[in-house]
Amino acid sequence: MRVSLAIPVYNEAEVLPELLRRIRAVLDDVPEGPHEIVFVDDGSSDASRALIERAAAEDRRIVGVFLSRNFGHQAALTAALDVVSGDVVVVMDADLQDRPEEIPRFLEYYKQGYDVVYAQRRARKERWRLSSSYLVFYRLAAMLSDTNLPPDTGDFGLLSRRVVDELKSAPEHNRYLRGLRAWVGFRQIGVDVERAKREAGASKYSMFALLRLAFDGIFSFSTVPLRMATFAGLIVLAMAMAYTVYAVYVRIMLDRAPAGFTAQLMITVVLLGIQLVILGVMGEYLGRIYEETKRRPNYIIGKVVRGS
Numbered sequence: 050m051r052v053s054l055a056i057p058v059y060n061e062a063e064v065l066p067e068l069l070r071r072i073r074a075v076l077d078d079v080p081e082g083p084h085e086i087v088f089v090d091d092g093s094s095d096a097s098r099a100l101i102e103r104a105a106a107e108d109r110r111i112v113g114v115f116l117s118r119n120f121g122h123q124a125a126l127t128a129a130l131d132v133v134s135g136d137v138v139v140v141m142d143a144d145l146q147d148r149p150e151e152i153p154r155f156l157e158y159y160k161q162g163y164d165v166v167y168a169q170r171r172a173r174k175e176r177w178r179l180s181s182s183y184l185v186f187y188r189l190a191a192m193l194s195d196t197n198l199p200p201d202t203g204d205f206g207l208l209s210r211r212v213v214d215e216l217k218s219a220p221e222h223n224r225y226l227r228g229l230r231a232w233v234g235f236r237q238i239g240v241d242v243e244r245a246k247r248e249a250g251a252s253k254y255s256m257f258a259l260l261r262l263a264f265d266g267i268f269s270f271s272t273v274p275l276r277m278a279t280f281a282g283l284i285v286l287a288m289a290m291a292y293t294v295y296a297v298y299v300r301i302m303l304d305r306a307p308a309g310f311t312a313q314l315m316i317t318v319v320l321l322g323i324q325l326v327i328l329g330v331m332g333e334y335l336g337r338i339y340e341e342t343k344r345r346p347n348y349i350i351g352k353v354v355r356g357s
């Protein structure tokens with residue numbers, strides 16, 4: 050059995066030495082091999098590049114893949130999955146939030162016949178604002194999706210060779226790999242882990258990038274938001290009919306005209322808001338169709354360095 054680690058790296062020079070030390074220590078105790086450590090450098094502008102090249106020069110197990118620019122976390126991961134050659138692939142972040150020491154536990158489950166072992170977070174060490182948004186998002190995505198998306202799981206986990214091959218055969222853009230992983234199927238199991246604090250540096254996800262990932266999680270795995278327009282329309286129509294009956298009744302029977310500039314204004318603004326939201330939702334799907342039709346690759350590899 051050969052284990053490959055797939056690790057996207059974007060300006061992580063501060064943590065790389067510690068990361069290397071810890072994954073080497075873990076891999077040294079995994080029998081058989083030779084194992085493989087694939088670093089995908091996602092267009093870093095700090096010393097990460099040089100560190101990976103130097104590490105590869107000293108360690109045969111290390112493969113450095115250098116993308117031509119910053120393509121984003123999910124694209125870098127996709128590149129990593131395309132390059133890895135092992136029978137088992139462990140996907141993890143470079144910042145040591147995913148503890149390498151969990152890998153032997155994943156391998157135990159693999160030996161029991163599981164194709165996917167994903168880490169499920171028991172506790173988060175982030176600020177409550179961020180963690181509560183994660184909480185809401187994962188529940189919402191799971192509720193809307195037809196695929197069974199397990200909540201509170203990131204990309205950290207183990208994939209068998211056949212799962213990796215299936216993932217590679219899904220050429221879609223706006224990749225949300227943890228969703229695709231669930232979509233592939235086979236025998237899957239979640240393992241409780243504690244998500245550590247970032248070892249050094251700051252999160253490379255901007256609020257905007259995080260939001261985009263969340264949108265991918267929802268819009269790439271569900272068409273329920275599109276149907277919401279129909280429901281909203283039906284509800285508004287029902288209310289409009291009821292109100293028409295009432296207005297006619299008041300006019301004819303009581304000889305009064307329903308008055309109210311405020312009510313008029315409210316109705317206009319609320320309906321306008323609903324319409325804009327629906328338009329935006331349709332735009333999300335339209336944009337995704339556009340991205341797919343362009344058929345651009347998800348990433349471009351500038352250079353590959355293999356350990357010697």
Ligand code: UDP
Pocket residue numbers: 056057058059060061091119120121122125141142143144146251252253254
């Ligand atoms: N990352 C990447 N490209 C990017 C952003 C992040 O390859 O554009 C990598 C980053 O180096 C790290 C992993 O993706 O190994 C997760 O990023 P980060 O820790 O910043 O995200 P968070 O844990 O805060 O969600």
Ligand code: MG
Pocket residue numbers: 142144146247252
């Ligand atoms: Mg992180």
